Amino acid sequence: MSVLVLMEDGGPSRQTLTLARKFGEPRSVRIDAILPFAPDALATALAQAADELDASAVFAAGTERGNEVMARLAARMDLPFAANCIAAAPGDPVEVTRLRWGGSLLEEARLHSPRPLITVAPHTVAADDGSVPPEVDLHHPHDRDLTVRVSDHVEPSSAGVSLAAAKVIVSGGRGVGSKEGFAIIEELAALLGAAVGCSRAVTSAGWRPHTDQVGQTGTKVAPEVYIACGISGATQHMAGLKGAKRIVAINSDPQAPLMLNADYTVTGDLKEIVPAISAEIRKRR
Amino acid sequence: MRIAACIKRVPITGGRILLTDDARAINTQHLGFTISPHEECGVEEAVRLIEANKGDSVVLTLGPSEAVEQLRDAMALGIDRAIHLQTDGQEWDAEATAGALLEAIRADESANGPFDIIFFGNESADSGGFQVGIRVAYGLGRPCVTGLKKVTLEGSQVRCEQQVEGGRDVYVVPLPAVLTVKEGLNLPRYPSVPGKMRARSKPVAVVTPSRPAPRLELVKLAVPAGQGRRAESLGSGAAAAQAVVEMLQKAGVL
Ligand SMILES: Cc1cc2nc3c(=O)[nH]c(=O)nc-3n(C[C@H](O)[C@H](O)[C@H](O)COP(=O)(O)OP(=O)(O)OC[C@H]3O[C@@H](n4cnc5c(N)ncnc54)[C@H](O)[C@@H]3O)c2cc1C
Numbered sequence: 001m002s003v004l005v006l007m008e009d010g011g012p013s014r015q016t017l018t019l020a021r022k023f024g025e026p027r028s029v030r031i032d033a034i035l036p037f038a039p040d041a042l043a044t045a046l047a048q049a050a051d052e053l054d055a056s057a058v059f060a061a062g063t064e065r066g067n068e069v070m071a072r073l074a075a076r077m078d079l080p081f082a083a084n085c086i087a088a089a090p091g092d093p094v095e096v097t098r099l100r101w102g103g104s105l106l107e108e109a110r111l112h113s114p115r116p117l118i119t120v121a122p123h124t125v126a127a128d129d130g131s132v133p134p135e136v137d138l139h140h141p142h143d144r145d146l147t148v149r150v151s152d153h154v155e156p157s158s159a160g161v162s163l164a165a166a167k168v169i170v171s172g173g174r175g176v177g178s179k180e181g182f183a184i185i186e187e188l189a190a191l192l193g194a195a196v197g198c199s200r201a202v203t204s205a206g207w208r209p210h211t212d213q214v215g216q217t218g219t220k221v222a223p224e225v226y227i228a229c230g231i232s233g234a235t236q237h238m239a240g241l242k243g244a245k246r247i248v249a250i251n252s253d254p255q256a257p258l259m260l261n262a263d264y265t266v267t268g269d270l271k272e273i274v275p276a277i278s279a280e281i282r283k284r285r
Numbered sequence: 286m287r288i289a290a291c292i293k294r295v296p297i298t299g300g301r302i303l304l305t306d307d308a309r310a311i312n313t314q315h316l317g318f319t320i321s322p323h324e325e326c327g328v329e330e331a332v333r334l335i336e337a338n339k340g341d342s343v344v345l346t347l348g349p350s351e352a353v354e355q356l357r358d359a360m361a362l363g364i365d366r367a368i369h370l371q372t373d374g375q376e377w378d379a380e381a382t383a384g385a386l387l388e389a390i391r392a393d394e395s396a397n398g399p400f401d402i403i404f405f406g407n408e409s410a411d412s413g414g415f416q417v418g419i420r421v422a423y424g425l426g427r428p429c430v431t432g433l434k435k436v437t438l439e440g441s442q443v444r445c446e447q448q449v450e451g452g453r454d455v456y457v458v459p460l461p462a463v464l465t466v467k468e469g470l471n472l473p474r475y476p477s478v479p480g481k482m483r484a485r486s487k488p489v490a491v492v493t494p495s496r497p498a499p500r501l502e503l504v505k506l507a508v509p510a511g512q513g514r515r516a517e518s519l520g521s522g523a524a525a526a527q528a529v530v531e532m533l534q535k536a537g538v539l
Contacts, residue, residue, distance in 0.1 A: 037454065039431075064449070067408075068431050071416035075423035080380050080500035083408075083415045093502070100413055100506070105302055105311075107412075108504040119415075147428045152455035154446060164450075168538045192538065200322070203472075210469030216410065217322045217468040225538050235298050236410075246536055247514060248529065257300030263514045264532055267521040276523035280530045281539065 002027050004046065004055040005133060006069060012061035016120040017128035019088050020059040023116070026133035027053060031065055033138055038149035039065070041141035043072035049136045050077075050115065056090075062099075062119035074117050082111050084121040099124070102216030102239035123243070161195040163212065163219045168227075169244075171197030171214055173237075175230015175251065175270055179207040184274045185229060191281045197221065199231045215240035229270040233258025250274065286340035287397065288331040290404040291386055291418070292324040292359060294352040295411045308505040310376070311411075320355045322468040323406030329473040330436055330466065331404055332363035338438070341365055341397065345389060347382050349374040353489060360484035361476035367489040368393065378499035379414030385494040386417065387424040392492075399461050402443065407432045407465045414501075422463035429463040430456045434470055 003024035007013045008031045020026050029049060034041045046069070050058055058073060060066035062084040074081035082088075086106070087097040093110035099121050100107050111118070156162070163169065170189040172182055182196070189196045197214040198207070214221055216236040222243030229250045231237060238261060241247060249262035250270045259265045266273055296316040303312040320328065328344060335342045344359040346352050347370035356367035370385050377385070394400065403425075405418030422429030434453065435446035441460055446453040448467065476484075519528040533539040 040428075064432055067415035068419070071414075071419040072423070072429075074380075074416060075420045080378065081414070081416055082501055084413060098413075101298070101302070101411055102413065103509070104298070106507045106509055108507070110502040110504060112498075112500045112502065148430055148456060148458055150454045151457055154453040154455060156452045192533070200468075203469075206472055210472075213469070225533065225536050233300055235300065235302055242512070248519075248532070260516055261511065261514055262516055264517050264519050264529075266519050266525040266529060268525070269522070272523045273525060273529075276526035277529050280526040284530065 001025065001056045002053040004029065004050050004053060004058045004136070006031055006042075006046065006058070006060035006066060007132075008061055008063060008066065011127055012063055012066070012120070012122035014127035015122065015125040016059050016061045017130065017133070018125050019085070019118070019120050020057070021128065021130065022088065023057040023059070023090050024055070027055070027136050028133040029136055029138065031069070034141055036150040037065070038141065038146050039069050039072055040148050041145040042069050043076055044142065044145050045138040046073050047076050048139055053136065055115065057116040057118065060119045062121045066119050070117055070119050077115065077117070079115055079117055080111060080113050081117040082109065083119050085118050086121050086124040088116070088118055101235065103242060104216070104235040104239050161193070163195050163197055163214065163221055166195035166221065166223050168192045168194035168225045169197045169214070169221055169223045170194050170227045170229065171199070171231060172202060172229045173199040173231030174201035174205075176202065176207070177271075181271070182207060184271065184278070188227070188274055188278045191278055197226075199234075199237050228258050228262070229274055231258055232256045233261055286334065286338040287343075287400045288334050288340070288402050288404070289343045289345060289390065289400045290324065290327040290331040290359065290364065291345045292320045292328060292355055293346060293406070293409045293411070294318050294348045294355045295321045295409070302508050304506055304508065308507065309503060310506070318351070318354065320358055321406055321410035323408070323410070323466055324404075325473045326468055326470040327404030327406060327466045328359045328362055328364060329471050331402075333471070334402070334438070335365075336363070343368060343393065343400075345386060346370065347377060347385055347494075348372060356489055357484045358476065360487045361480040362474060363480065366487055369489050369491045371491050371493050372496065375496060376412075376499070376503055377496055378501040378503075379412065379416045380420065380500055381497050383417045383420035383424070384497070387421050388494065389492060390421065390425070401460045403463045405463065405465045407467045418463055418465040425463065427461050427463050428458040429465065430458055431465040433464055433466045436464060436466070436470065
C-alpha cells in the first residue's frame with residue numbers, strides 16, 4: 001500500500017514522513033514540482049497521483065503551503081481534511097490528535113474517510129531518518145489550474161533584525177502605555193542587538209506595526225531570550241513563544257499568567273526596570 | 286460592487302483555557318467573545334472597498350444564536366447587512382461549514398448577483414482547519430488566494446500579496462475571487478457610536494441549515510502540558526537590573 005507525501009525542503013516534511021509511514025510505503029510529490037508555485041495545479045496533480053497509486057492516504061507538512069495545497073486537494077476529492085496533526089493512527093475511522101488555537105489546545109478526533117488527508121504540525125513529531133521516498137511522475141498542469149499562481153515576489157520592507165530569526169527579542173505589551181513608551185524598549189533592544197516584539201493589544205492600538213506582533217495571529221518566535229515587558233500572557237500570545245528558550249517577564253502584577261509561565265521574573269514598573277537594565281549594560285561596557 | 290466577508294465567533298480565552306466537564310468544548314461561562322482577528326481584517330477590507338467603490342456588503346457567519354453579536358459588530362464597522370446560518374451551538378466541522386456557507390452564498394447570489402470578492406480568514410482562530418474559504422471557492426469555481434497581507438483592486442483583477450518566508454509572493458487573479466486573509470492586512474477601525482447605533486437596525490437574515498454528520502469528528506479536547514518553566518524571581522524594581530544582566534550574560538546573549 002502506498003501513501004502519498006507532499007515534500008518540501010526542511011524539517012517539517014521529514015517529521016511528516018514519520019506519521020505517513022504508518023499508513024503505507026511513501027511516494028512523494030515535491031512542492032516545487034510545478035513552478036512558479038500554483039496550488040490548484042499541485043492539488044490536481046496530487047489527486048491524479050493518489051488515484052493512480054491507489055494511495056491509502058495523503059500527507060503534507062502543516063506549513064502554510066502544505067495546508068493550502070491539502071485543502072485544495074480535499075475540495076477536489078470531496079474528502080475531509082485534518083490539519084496540523086501531531087498523531088495519527090490508521091484504521092476506520094483514523095484517530096488523530098490535532099492542534100487547535102495555534103497549539104494552545106489539543107483535539108482528539110476521528111477522521112471518517114476512504115482516503116485520509118492529513119497535515120502534520122511542524123516541530124511536534126520526531127523527524128524520520130529513513131530514505132527520501134521516490135517521486136511520482138506528474139501530468140502536465142491544465143491551464144485552468146494556473147489562474148492562481150505566483151507572478152512576482154516582494155522583498156521584506158523592514159530593515160533590522162527579523163522577529164522569526166532573532167536571537168533576542170525585547171517585547172512590549174499594553175503596559176508600555178503608548179507608542180512613545182516604546183523608546184525604552186527600542187533602546188534596550190539596540191543594546192542587545194535584539195528585535196522588538198509586541199502583543200496584539202499594542203498592534204490594535206496602532207503603536208507598532210503588525211509585523212512586530214508575537215503570537216497565534218502574529219509571528220511564532222524561537223529566540224534564546226524573550227524579554228516580555230508589560231505583557232499579561234494571554235494564551236494567544238503564549239502560542240507564539242513555544243520555541244523560546246528562556247522567557248523573562250517584567251510585570252507589575254506577580255500573578256499575570258506570563259509571570260507564572262516565564263523562566264525568570266522581575267516584579268515592578270517596566271518604566272523603571274527597563275531603563276535600569278539598559279543603564280546596567282552600558283555601565284559594564 | 287458586491288463584497289462578502291465570512292466570520293467566526295470565538296471566545297476570548299485569556300491566560301488559561303478551561304474545558305467543560307465532558308472535555309468536548311471550552312468552558313465559556315465567564316468569557317467574552319469576538320470576531321477572530323484574521324476575519325476582522327476581512328470585514329475592514331470589505332468596508333473599505335465598498336466605501337471606495339459603492340455597492341453592497343454582506344457579513345455571513347455560521348454559529349449559535351449569540352453569534353448575532355459578531356454580525357452586529359461587523360455591521361457597526363460599516364457592513365450593510367448580515368446572513369446568520371444559525372446552529373444549535375454544536376460544533377460543525379470545516380467541511381460542513383463550507384457546505385452550508387456555499388449554499389447560503391449561492392442563494393444570495395441568485396437573488397442579487399455574484400460577489401466580486403468573498404473574504405475569509407486564512408484559518409479560524411479556534412479549530413484551525415485551514416480550508417473553509419478554499420472549499421467555498423472550489424464550489425463556486427472561483428480562484429482563491431490564501432494568507433493575504435495586502436489586497437489591491439486593479440480593474441477587473443485583484444493583486445494579492447501573500448506572506449512567505451523572506452518576503453511576499455504576488456498573485457494577480459480575475460474577479461470574482463475568494464480571498465483568505467490574515468491579521469496585518471489592515472488595521473481595523475474601532476466601531477463608532479453612530480456605527481453601533483446604525484448596526485442595530487441593519488437587516489440580519491436567518492437561515493437554519495441542518496448539520497450533517499461530521500467526517501472530522503471531535504472526540505475530546507485537552508490542554509497540553511505546560512512547558513515547565515520555573516518562574517525564578519530576579520527581584521523587583523530597578524534593583525533587579527543587575528541580576529537580569531548577569532542572567533543575560535550567562536545565557537550568552539551579552
Ligand atoms: C483569536 C485571537 C488571537 C489572538 N492573537 C494574538 C497574538 O497573536 N498575539 C497577542 O499578543 N495577542 C493575541 N490575542 C490577544 C490576546 O488575547 C490578548 O488580548 C493580548 O495578548 C493582550 O495584550 P497585553 O498582554 O499587551 O495586554 P494586557 O492583557 O492588557 O496586559 C497588560 C499587562 O501589562 C502589565 N502592566 C501594566 N502596566 C505596567 C507597568 N507599568 N509595568 C509593568 N507591567 C505593567 C499588566 O499587569 C498586564 O499584565 C489574540 C486574541 C484572540 C481572541
